[in-house]
Amino acid sequence: MASTTAVLRAEPIQLPRRFLAMLPGIGLLTIVGLAGKALEKSIATYTKAHHLVVPNIEYVLWAILIGLLISNTVGVAEVFKPGIATYEFWLKTGIVLLGARFLLADVLKLGAVSLTLVLIELILSIGFMTLLGRIFKLSPKLTSLLAVGSSICGVSAIIATRGAIEADDEDSSFAIAAILALGALALFTFPPIGHWLGMSDRVYGLWAGTGVDNTAEAVAAGALYSDAAAKIAVLAKTTRNAMIGFVVLGYALYWAARDGRQAVGNKAAFLWQKFPKFVLGFLLISLLASLSIFNKDQVNSLANLSRWAFLLTFAGVGLRINFKEMKKQGIRPFIVGALGEVVIAAITLGLVLGASKLVRL
Amino acid sequence: MANQVTQEKSQRGLSLDGWAVAIALLLAALVKLGALKHVGW
Numbered sequence: 488m489a490s491t492t493a494v495l496r497a498e499p500i501q502l503p504r505r506f507l508a509m510l511p512g513i514g515l516l517t518i519v520g521l522a523g524k525a526l527e528k529s530i531a532t533y534t535k536a537h538h539l540v541v542p543n544i545e546y547v548l549w550a551i552l553i554g555l556l557i558s559n560t561v562g563v564a565e566v567f568k569p570g571i572a573t574y575e576f577w578l579k580t581g582i583v584l585l586g587a588r589f590l591l592a593d594v595l596k597l598g599a600v601s602l603t604l605v606l607i608e609l610i611l612s613i614g615f616m617t618l619l620g621r622i623f624k625l626s627p628k629l630t631s632l633l634a635v636g637s638s639i640c641g642v643s644a645i646i647a648t649r650g651a652i653e654a655d656d657e658d659s660s661f662a663i664a665a666i667l668a669l670g671a672l673a674l675f676t677f678p679p680i681g682h683w684l685g686m687s688d689r690v691y692g693l694w695a696g697t698g699v700d701n702t703a704e705a706v707a708a709g710a711l712y713s714d715a716a717a718k719i720a721v722l723a724k725t726t727r728n729a730m731i732g733f734v735v736l737g738y739a740l741y742w743a744a745r746d747g748r749q750a751v752g753n754k755a756a757f758l759w760q761k762f763p764k765f766v767l768g769f770l771l772i773s774l775l776a777s778l779s780i781f782n783k784d785q786v787n788s789l790a791n792l793s794r795w796a797f798l799l800t801f802a803g804v805g806l807r808i809n810f811k812e813m814k815k816q817g818i819r820p821f822i823v824g825a826l827g828e829v830v831i832a833a834i835t836l837g838l839v840l841g842a843s844k845l846v847r848l
Numbered sequence: 849m850a851n852q853v854t855q856e857k858s859q860r861g862l863s864l865d866g867w868a869v870a871i872a873l874l875l876a877a878l879v880k881l882g883a884l885k886h887v888g889w
Contacts (some may be wrong), residue, residue, distance in 0.1 A: 579868035584875065742887070768869030772876060782878060788879045788887035 512570015523550030554805020574803020581796030641701030696723025
């Protein structure tokens with residue numbers, strides 16, 4: 488993580504040079520993603536040919552596992568890091584393209600349900616994480632970062648808040664490491680729980696989107712369940728991401744008052760600056776699809792392009808997780824994060840199951 | 849991370865989100881115009 492951050496902080500260099508520097512890492516993302524896809528296909532073919540009954544392990548999990556294996560054994564060489572850091576670009580491009588599979592009416596209906604759940608989840612998780620931080624005597628700014636990271640959108644929210652509340656690098660690294668480790672755990676716990684409870688794709692997708700912190704892991708947790716669940720997880724997570732500006736603004740105002748600094752000047756400009764603009768791209772593509780600008784074959788092509796973009800994202804999820812680096816951050820933030828995550832997962836599960844009884848999802 | 853890149857926007861033009869939207873729209877236009885057909889998976 489530290490090296491990724493360092494890459495992004497580097498002095499501005501020419502765009503073509505920056506692009507060339509990304510190529511080795513993008514190549515590695517592609518190889519890992521394709522290897523995951525090939526493994527899924529080979530295992531499915533082998534088990535079918537030998538009449539074996541083995542649960543299908545999706546390419547998503549293979550890509551993440553191969554990435555994890557590389558990152559935690561041979562390690563990732565510096566030359567690959569700029570390209571691996573593009574996983575978030577592929578994630579957002581994939582989300583915008585996925586808009587073609589949503590009719591705007593669906594977005595508004597499910598978005599309204601998601602928004603209600605997200606608002607309740609935000610209040611409960613921020614309150615609970617703040618309480619946990621106090622009990623475990625974490626620094627107040629680290630507590631704020633963990634609360635924001637677990638309630639909205641993981642790493643992006645932490646980085647946005649770090650600048651706004653002037654938290655130090657150590658607190659930010661702690662919070663990011665905790666959120667990433669817990670996001671990785673969610674990949675292995677959410678799908679089995681969903682299957683165990685017999686959740687429908689839509690209900691599970693809503694849970695993954697509201698319960699898993701980081702956007703990439705939320706999409707992956709959805710995709711591990713089913714394609715349809717991934718679609719709903721993206722929508723719920725996008726709704727959650729759209730809230731980032733309001734929460735960061737709230738924390739910025741709180742810490743400015745507490746530190747005796749000048750409060751945020753133009754609040755509307757602040758909100759616009761923090762608003763994730765890819766949400767607008769997603770809505771625009773969804774609007775175009777709703778107006779039948781694309782025919783069925785074109786919608787399929789856009790959906791498949793979105794899958795290819797997600798394939799690179801999932802490879803990046805595995806490649807950036809380094810357990811040794813995470814261990815260095817200490818155990819207390821993880822305990823707070825883990826306790827918080829378990830409670831938030833339970834709260835969001837209750838909310839989603841409750842909503843599915845009240846509204847036809 | 850996204851917002852860290854966003855903060856560099858003024859130095860480099862488009863933000864990460866801006867690039868993602870621009871590339872996605874470009875791909876959508878290519879699909880619409882028939883330059884990209886039957887993308888498989």
